[in-house]
Amino acid sequence: MTNQTEDRRPLSRQIADELRNEIESGQHASGAKLPSQRQLAERFSAARNTVDEALKILAQEGLVVAEHGRGVFVRVKQPLIRLGSDRYSPKHRETGLSPFLIECARQGKVGRFEVLNIERIKPNKELAKQLHVSEKAKSVLRRENVFYADADPVYRVTTWIPWRIAQGTGLLQEEVPHQYGIHGVFEEKGHVMTRINDEITARMPTPEEVRYLNLSPGIPVIEVMHTSLDQDGEPYEVTRFVMRSDMNGLSYNVPVE
Amino acid sequence: MTNQTEDRRPLSRQIADELRNEIESGQHASGAKLPSQRQLAERFSAARNTVDEALKILAQEGLVVAEHGRGVFVRVKQPLIRLGSDRYSPKHRETGLSPFLIECARQGKVGRFEVLNIERIKPNKELAKQLHVSEKAKSVLRRENVFYADADPVYRVTTWIPWRIAQGTGLLQEEVPHQYGIHGVFEEKGHVMTRINDEITARMPTPEEVRYLNLSPGIPVIEVMHTSLDQDGEPYEVTRFVMRSDMNGLSYNVPVE
DNA sequence: GAGTGGTCTAGACCACCTA
DNA sequence: AGGTGGTCTAGACCACTCC
Known part of the structure; x- marks a missing residue:
C-alpha cells in the first residue's frame, strides 16, 4: 500500500484495492485461502472490523468467498x-x-x-x-x-x-x-x-x-x-x-x- | 418485527427484512426518504452500525440508495x-x-x-x-x-x-x-x-x-x-x-x- | 450549525470447522 | 481446544447537505 497519510480513500477501500491487486496479479491463486482477518488487521494496522469491511467489498465484486470457520478464499470461476x-x-x-x-x-x-x-x-x-x-x-x-x-x-x-x-x-x-x-x-x-x-x-x-x-x-x-x-x-x-x-x-x- | 428473543437471524438481517417488507408493501414510496440511521437505531434498539449494515444489505439488493448528507432513499426504477x-x-x-x-x-x-x-x-x-x-x-x-x-x-x-x-x-x-x-x-x-x-x-x-x-x-x-x-x-x-x-x-x- | 451518512476503533461473544 | 469468520456495541470523528 502506498503512503497512507496522503491517501484520502477510506482505509477499507485501500485494503480492498491492495488485496484485489494481489489477487489479480496472481499472488493468491484461484481457490487459495487468504490470511485470516486477524492477520490482515495486523498487517494493515487496522481494526478487524475494517478488514471485514474490505473483504465484504471484494465478496460483493464476486472476487472472494468467505466460509464460516474456514477462511476467506479466492473465488474459483466456474465454466459457464x-x-x-x-x-x-x-x-x-x-x-x-x-x-x-x-x-x-x-x-x-x-x-x-x-x-x-x-x-x-x-x-x-x-x-x-x-x-x-x-x-x-x-x-x-x-x-x-x-x-x-x-x-x-x-x-x-x-x-x-x-x-x-x-x-x-x-x-x-x-x-x-x-x-x-x-x-x-x-x-x-x-x-x-x-x-x-x-x-x-x-x-x-x-x-x-x-x-x-x-x-x-x-x-x-x-x-x-x-x-x-x-x-x-x-x-x-x-x-x-x-x-x-x-x-x-x-x-x-x-x-x- | 416479531419476537426478537426467538429470532436467530442476525439483527441486521431482521432490520433489513423488516424495512424491505415496508418498502414492498408501499409504506415507503419510490423515491421516499427513509428515517435517519439514528432514528432507525432507536426504533430497533440497535447500534447505528447495525442499522448501517442493514441498509447496506438493501442497497446491495438494489432497493435503496444512500446519499451522503441527505439520507437513504427508496430507489426509483428507471425505464429500460x-x-x-x-x-x-x-x-x-x-x-x-x-x-x-x-x-x-x-x-x-x-x-x-x-x-x-x-x-x-x-x-x-x-x-x-x-x-x-x-x-x-x-x-x-x-x-x-x-x-x-x-x-x-x-x-x-x-x-x-x-x-x-x-x-x-x-x-x-x-x-x-x-x-x-x-x-x-x-x-x-x-x-x-x-x-x-x-x-x-x-x-x-x-x-x-x-x-x-x-x-x-x-x-x-x-x-x-x-x-x-x-x-x-x-x-x-x-x-x-x-x-x-x-x-x-x-x-x-x-x-x- | 444541525442533521445526515461514511467510516473507524477496541473489545466482546457467538457459531462453525478442523483436529 | 484453538482458530476462523459473523455480528454487535458504544463512542468517536469526518464529509456532505441544507437552512
Whole structure:
C-alpha cells in the first residue's frame, strides 16, 4: 500500500484495492485461502472490523468467498453453461437430449430438474396480454421447476401456458407426456415454434432466489422472459428463467433480417 | 418485527427484512426518504452500525440508495433501454437514427456518445482467433466509446476491427466516415452483415466500470460480446458492450432454425 | 450549525470447522 | 481446544447537505 497519510480513500477501500491487486496479479491463486482477518488487521494496522469491511467489498465484486470457520478464499470461476438461441432447434431432437443436458454432459456434469409445483392460475395483466388470454379467469397453467447441474441449482424456471392449450394434455402431471418434452406436446396441438422472443435483464437476486439458487454474495442473476410464437405468429407459451450468472451465460447466433 | 428473543437471524438481517417488507408493501414510496440511521437505531434498539449494515444489505439488493448528507432513499426504477436483436437491421436505415437514439427519443431523452480512444493494437489470443487475424502484429483497430442518455452514462463500448479492413477507411479518426455509421463502412468494403453472434453474461462491475458508468452499489452490469459475420460467414468485427443493468435490457426476436 | 451518512476503533461473544 | 469468520456495541470523528 502506498503512503497512507496522503491517501484520502477510506482505509477499507485501500485494503480492498491492495488485496484485489494481489489477487489479480496472481499472488493468491484461484481457490487459495487468504490470511485470516486477524492477520490482515495486523498487517494493515487496522481494526478487524475494517478488514471485514474490505473483504465484504471484494465478496460483493464476486472476487472472494468467505466460509464460516474456514477462511476467506479466492473465488474459483466456474465454466459457464451457455443457453443458446438454438435451444429449441429441431436439430437437437435427434439426440433426445435437451440443450441443457447436452451442455451439462459436455462439462462432465449430470443435469436434472425438479418440479416445484403445477397450478392453474389467474394471470396478471401483463401475462394475460402476452398470452392473449382472459385476465378474469384461471386461464393459465403454471409450472415451476428448478434445474440442477450435479448438486448445484442453476435455474429457477416458471412456464405459463394458456389453459385452452394445456387442457387435456396431461401437463397438469409432473411427468411431461411426450418424448420431445413440453414442446412436443405443443406441436401435437398444432403449434409449431417458429419464432422466439427473449427479453433479458440482470439484477441482484431476491432473498427467495438466494435460497433457491444457493447464491453467495456478489452474484447477480440473469432473468430471461421467453415467449414462443407459432406458425401464425401467435404466442402460446411464456417461460421465465432466473439464472445464476456465475454459472450461466446466453448465446444468440441469429440472422440479420 | 416479531419476537426478537426467538429470532436467530442476525439483527441486521431482521432490520433489513423488516424495512424491505415496508418498502414492498408501499409504506415507503419510490423515491421516499427513509428515517435517519439514528432514528432507525432507536426504533430497533440497535447500534447505528447495525442499522448501517442493514441498509447496506438493501442497497446491495438494489432497493435503496444512500446519499451522503441527505439520507437513504427508496430507489426509483428507471425505464429500460432495450437493445434489440434488430439493432443492426437495414430497416432502421431509413430513419437515419441508430436504434439507441430511437429508444432514447422514445423516452424523451437525448442520446449521444463520446470517443475515449482509438488505437491500433496487438490482439490477445482469444480476439485474434475470433477475428481470424495474427496474434503477433498490431492487426486490430480498437475504438472505445461511452454512450449517454441525457447526462447518464449507459454503455461502455469497445469495438475491434481487423486492420486489413479498417485500413484506409478513416476509422482511425473520431468522426465515422459514413452516413450509415461504422457498418456503412464495412458494407463498402464488401462485408454485408448476415448473421450476428452475441454472447451474454452478467456480473458485478469492476471499480473502473463503476467510475465510467457512475454505478451505485447493488447494480450489476450486463456484458455482451458481439460478433458480426458477413455473407461468407466470416467474422469482421467484434464489439463488447458493458451496460448498466438498471437502465438496460436486451431483446431477441428471432426465428427458430 | 444541525442533521445526515461514511467510516473507524477496541473489545466482546457467538457459531462453525478442523483436529 | 484453538482458530476462523459473523455480528454487535458504544463512542468517536469526518464529509456532505441544507437552512
